[in-house]
Amino acid sequence: MRRSRFGAGLLLLAAACLAPDSFAAAAASPDDHPDAETLDAYTRKLRDAADRLYHEQRQNLEQARERLQVALERQGDWEYRVVDVPAAEEAQLEPRLNALGAERWQCFEVQATDAGWKLFLKRPVPTDLDQIPTEELMRILPLLLINH
Numbered sequence: 050m051r052r053s054r055f056g057a058g059l060l061l062l063a064a065a066c067l068a069p070d071s072f073a074a075a076a077a078s079p080d081d082h083p084d085a086e087t088l089d090a091y092t093r094k095l096r097d098a099a100d101r102l103y104h105e106q107r108q109n110l111e112q113a114r115e116r117l118q119v120a121l122e123r124q125g126d127w128e129y130r131v132v133d134v135p136a137a138e139e140a141q142l143e144p145r146l147n148a149l150g151a152e153r154w155q156c157f158e159v160q161a162t163d164a165g166w167k168l169f170l171k172r173p174v175p176t177d178l179d180q181i182p183t184e185e186l187m188r189i190l191p192l193l194l195i196n197h
Contacts, residue, residue, distance in 0.1 A: 110192075117190075120176035127171045130154060136165040
């Protein structure tokens with residue numbers, strides 16, 4: 050008996066958190082006592098809502114785990130690009146390098162050719178981890194790796 054009262058109390062507390070306005074309105078009228086059937090129906094409704102929420106969050110956690118795994122596998126990968134700059138555009142070389150740098154390309158080699166220059170560029174492959182501040186990542190990483 051004690052256990053079921055505790056469970057019902059816990060469900061009512063959850064209901065208060067999920068729907069504080071309706072709970073406060075119900076608590077404000079002490080003359081209106083729900084019967085056992087109404088309480089059972091309400092308890093079932095709360096359990097169903099809690100189960101749905103649990104399964105939705107579990108699914109979100111699995112998706113986050115998968116994205117994290119892909120992001121971790123891509124850490125340290127590079128994307129490469131080769132750009133030909135004709136000799137006639139020599140004056141435009143610096144602005145062109147600055148524009149590429151703004152896109153996060155790093156020029157790691159320049160080769161002179163008969164037609165001008167060949168620029169070899171690289172940049173880290175962007176991942177979801179790049180969008181998360183390090184402090185936040187350190188906080189959520191253990192949660193994502195639990196039960197994996």
